[in-house]
Amino acid sequence: ATTRTTEVPLSDRRRRLRRQQLEQAPAPWLTPGKRQLAELILRSHAQAFGRALAPSAQELFSADLVVLAHDGSSDPCLTYANAAALQLWERPWGAMVGMPSRLTAEAQERQSRSLALQQALQQQAIEGYSGIRISSKGRRFQIHNARLWCLGSLDNSQFSFYMSDT
Numbered sequence: 001a002t003t004r005t006t007e008v009p010l011s012d013r014r015r016r017l018r019r020q021q022l023e024q025a026p027a028p029w030l031t032p033g034k035r036q037l038a039e040l041i042l043r044s045h046a047q048a049f050g051r052a053l054a055p056s057a058q059e060l061f062s063a064d065l066v067v068l069a070h071d072g073s074s075d076p077c078l079t080y081a082n083a084a085a086l087q088l089w090e091r092p093w094g095a096m097v098g099m100p101s102r103l104t105a106e107a108q109e110r111q112s113r114s115l116a117l118q119q120a121l122q123q124q125a126i127e128g129y130s131g132i133r134i135s136s137k138g139r140r141f142q143i144h145n146a147r148l149w150c151l152g153s154l155d156n157s158q159f160s161f162y163m164s165d166t
Helices: 010-024 032-049 057-062 083-089 107-123
Strands: 066-070 078-081 125-134 140-154 157-165
Touching: 032 057, 032 066, 032 078, 032 125, 032 140, 066 083, 078 083, 107 125, 107 140
Parallel strands: none
Antiparallel strands: 066 078, 066 157, 125 140, 140 157
C-alpha cells in the first residue's frame, strides 16, 4: 500500500495560518485600552446616574443595552460599541469604531442629536433622549429613553457617552 501526500500550496497554508492567528487574537474590545475605556464608562455612568450599568467591562460588551462612546474631537469618532450596538447598526467592530459618530444618524437628524449632546455636555448627564438613527444598510430605527453623559478624561481627551434602550 502506498500513501499519497498532497502538498498544500503555500498561499493556502498562509491563509490557514492567518485565520488561526485571527481566531487566537484577542477580541478588540478586550484590549487593555478598550477595557480601560469600558471601566471608565461603567464608573462614570454610576457617578452620573447612581446605578450600575453592568458588573464588568466584559459584561458591558455583551449587555442587552446599546452602548456607544465617542471622543471629544471637533468631529467625534466612535471609540466603543458593544455587541448590541454593532448588531443594531449592522456593522462589525472595525467599521463602527473609528467612524464619525454623526454618521449613526441621517443628515436631517444630526442637528437634534448635536443639541442633545451639547445639553449633556453642559449638564454632565441627561436622560430621556429619543431620536431616529440609521443602520449601515439604511434601516431606520427609533431610540427611546437614552441616557447621555460625559465620561471625563482618559489620556486628557474629553469623551461623551451615549447609551440607549431601543
